[in-house]
Amino acid sequence: MSDQTLPEKIANQLRRDILRGRLAPGDSLKERDKAADLGVSRTPMREAIRIVAREGLITLRPARSPIVAMPDVKAVTDDVEVLLSVEKLSGKLACERATDADIEGIAVITQHMDNNFTTMDPLDMFEIDMSFHSAIAKASHNEPLAEIHSRFLARLWRARFLAAIKRRNRTKVIAHHTAILAALRARDAVAIDAAIGTHLDQLSKDIADVIRREHQDLQDKADQQAD
Amino acid sequence: MSDQTLPEKIANQLRRDILRGRLAPGDSLKERDKAADLGVSRTPMREAIRIVAREGLITLRPARSPIVAMPDVKAVTDDVEVLLSVEKLSGKLACERATDADIEGIAVITQHMDNNFTTMDPLDMFEIDMSFHSAIAKASHNEPLAEIHSRFLARLWRARFLAAIKRRNRTKVIAHHTAILAALRARDAVAIDAAIGTHLDQLSKDIADVIRREHQDLQDKADQQAD
DNA sequence: GTTGAAAATTTGGTATACCGAATCTTGTTG
DNA sequence: CAACAAGATTCGGTATACCAAATTTTCAAC
Incomplete structure (x- = not known):
């Protein structure tokens, strides 16, 4: 067991x-x-x-x-707001404290995603995406920070997943990840801040979109609730 | 009940x-x-x-x-690192979204602290201090953020308390709070970022100090453990 | 037929009993 | 006398039984 x-x-x-x-x-x-x-x-x-x-x-x-x-749109927006801040802090700290092995691990994930993004199952793709973000949080070498990060990632998992399978923005995600990795390699805290900002800005838009649509559906369903 | x-x-x-x-x-x-x-x-x-x-x-x-x-020194340092980031985000958001009533409430707390700091019991004083910080987190109008904030505040409660009763830096704390309040009143995100940075930098030093000392004590005690 | 009240049922909250793993004791043996 | 093993004990993990609050349903009265 x-x-x-x-x-x-x-x-x-x-x-x-x-x-x-x-x-x-x-x-x-x-x-x-x-x-x-x-x-x-x-x-x-x-x-x-x-x-x-x-x-x-x-x-x-x-x-x-x-x-x-x-979660309504406000709740999700609030979560993204926190996640953004947490990831930026993670990125900054990772630039200072990540080991070469940490960076190598992140590079492998990015590479893997880049190689297979045309063929991969959306769910698998998505889990790789998650692991990329978690790896950066871990590379901050600040455990409570990584824990909070994973918690907010989990909260947004569902919304992110719904957003990810709808959109055809995989290439964009990979470009963002590549930029983040490059900044980390250069240990350039300013650049990683900007790159993470760009990435999560996109995410924020996508997620708000999905939630808004879903709430519309739920509203409709509630109006005819019989069961 | x-x-x-x-x-x-x-x-x-x-x-x-x-x-x-x-x-x-x-x-x-x-x-x-x-x-x-x-x-x-x-x-x-x-x-x-x-x-x-x-x-x-x-x-x-x-x-x-x-x-x-x-908690060892690293754990506490990690916590402060996160708290700093969380408070800065709170401050920024509060500058955008705090209501006049929010700000007034924070002003009252600050005032109260300022008026009574010579006579007040350390513990009461301390709880007021906590409520000041919580009020700012609440003024961000981002609930998950406020929740995380209160969690990290709680984690550091003990260390902060030990630091606060030892030091004769009450006037400094009040000066910091006043600066934070002024920035919030002016809704100046840059100024509040700096003011919070100053405040928590001080905190970080004080706390690390106390924990280091305490660990020394615990070490000593462990060496002769008999009970 | 509708409204209201009371009873039954559902459901979470709390207490307790049982189980298995880990630890501590004790006794025996080398 | 030391070391190890076996049994007793302690303690957290899990199951279950009981309770009270809340909801829903039903029956009666207007």
Whole structure:
């Protein structure tokens, strides 16, 4: 058995179900039912729900079932605002403190993405994209910073994913990543700040777009709610 | 009874005990004993421990008792690094989005601190200081940002407190706060960035100092560990 | 037919009991 | 006397049972 604790495994499962869309925003998560589904008891399920809730993917309501979070445009914009700041700080610190091995690892990821972007499955592509950003956060050698970064990345995962599969902007993403990598190689803090700014500006636009559209859909659905 | 949930109340209690020093770094928190102490069962105590652990005040160890966190100098420095960035972003956003009421509230806090700093109890003084910083984070009108801010503030609470009571730098703190308030009033993002930078630079030095000293003590104590 | 109140059901909150792993004790052996 | 092994104990992990609040449903009265 893995060294991962049971609640964490359940949390991963929940996260994946939410991010992949098996659990839609607004769905309720009754701890009894969910626990029965996975064949575990309520205690670890409860803890798992708290874990994911703290990440922002689940909303806890007093005396009600937790539900899958339904971020509105403002919430997502706020998250991007923080993510931008966190990534810029990561980039700056990485320029100072990244080891050569760190940079090499990031280069490999970038290369891999560049080589396969025409053929790759959107989901795989996307996970590589995520790992690129995480690698930079790790290269800051500031653990709490990396932790916050991964938390906000997770919050935006779903929106980013929806944005990524719709748009045909893969080449743009790769260009941005290449620019970030170049700045890191040169250990040029100013350049990496600008490159990250450009990249996340684009992201911000794409995401706001997707969320706006989705909220429209949800609104429509709510208007005819019968079930 | 308050609308605060039981685990949260327990978490507050734990936090206060840790921050006030009733629970020293390294002390173990056996959930059975702790639960019995407060006359509650293990379930809410367990959840409370997780809450505080996630804030960074408690360290969870696999298959062992959780212990009160013992941050080293690097950990604290990392935290300050993040806090600085978060506060700067808060300040910038507050310059754009704070309402007049927000600013007035911050002014009142500053004023209060200025009026009473010669007579006030260190702990009260300190809580006012905290509320000043929290008020600025809130004035950013970015909720996830404010949440992160409060988390890092909590992590550093103890170190800041130890630093604050030792030093006779209250006048300096007030000068800094006044400068931050002035920049906010002028909605001058550049000025507030600088003012916050100055303030937290000072903090960083003070905190590193205290932690270094404390680690020395703990080291000494560990060398003769008998109990 | 609609409205309101009461009862039943659903659901999260809390307590407790059980289990297995890790640790500490103790006794035996070299 | 030291070292190691086996048993006892401690403690976190998990399951389950009970409780109270909130919602929903149903039945009665207007």
